[in-house]
Amino acid sequence: NGDGENEILWNGLDACYDTHAGNPVPAGTYTWEGLAHKPFHIELQGWAHAAGPNPYDFAGGGWGGDHGDPCAVACDGSKVYMGWHRAEAGQAVVAADLDGNMIWHHKRGGFGSARALAADRAGHLYVYDAGQGNTVYRLDATKGTYENFPGTKSAEFSLDPFKLGLAKRMRYADGRLEFVFDKEVVSVAVSKLGDVKRRPTTPRDLEARAVAPD
Numbered sequence: 471n472g473d474g475e476n477e478i479l480w481n482g483l484d485a486c487y488d489t490h491a492g493n494p495v496p497a498g499t500y501t502w503e504g505l506a507h508k509p510f511h512i513e514l515q516g517w518a519h520a521a522g523p524n525p526y527d528f529a530g531g532g533w534g535g536d537h538g539d540p541c542a543v544a545c546d547g548s549k550v551y552m553g554w555h556r557a558e559a560g561q562a563v564v565a566a567d568l569d570g571n572m573i574w575h576h577k578r579g580g581f582g583s584a585r586a587l588a589a590d591r592a593g594h595l596y597v598y599d600a601g602q603g604n605t606v607y608r609l610d611a612t613k614g615t616y617e618n619f620p621g622t623k624s625a626e627f628s629l630d631p632f633k634l635g636l637a638k639r640m641r642y643a644d645g646r647l648e649f650v651f652d653k654e655v656v657s658v659a660v661s662k663l664g665d666v667k668r669r670p671t672t673p674r675d676l677e678a679r680a681v682a683p684d
């Protein structure tokens with residue numbers, strides 16, 4: 471804030487993320503160091519790996535998240551869907567045609583994530599937003615808009631009631647979404663969310679990690 475004495479407030483936690491709060495540090499004496507420098511001047515020279523029209527978020531587009539890396543991908547034969555985690559100003563889900571041209575983009579909530587994606591052959595995309603309520607939601611794959619699950623008034627449901635933590639994998643097969651957790655595999659029927667099957671997780675279930683770690 472300037473020369474002289476400055477006050478730095480701290481809540482006593484070791485870290486703080488969008489997905490979870492940090493843990494209290496042990497009692498003790500701590501020191502803090504900072505680095506001061508003159509303001510930076512940033513000038514955009516160009517960009518790579520974006521099929522435009524622009525890589526930054528604007529009224530007609532935007533590619534990817536701004537706080538996290540790309541971490542998920544799915545394809546239904548006509549479009550490729552890419553997911554990022556920790557998207558605040560950016561977009562968590564981007565749909566592109568097979569030539570790499572963006573068709574639509576989407577973000578759920580204020581800090582959206584797409585840690586896993588799955589597409590069916592009926593025009594739906596399923597997104598796992600682990601950071602905001604451990605939530606799975608469904609989009610119209612053509613328009614990128616919410617589409618309610620059959621027999622419900624909602625396009626989303628939470629995995630929290632299973633009390634298994636965050637899922638390590640998500641896939642779609644034969645009308646069901648399958649979620650792999652550390653201890654169990656949970657299969658949910660898309661046409662009837664109350665139709666749930668559970669079984670113990672095997673080592674093979676954990677071989678392919680399809681959800682980005684925290």
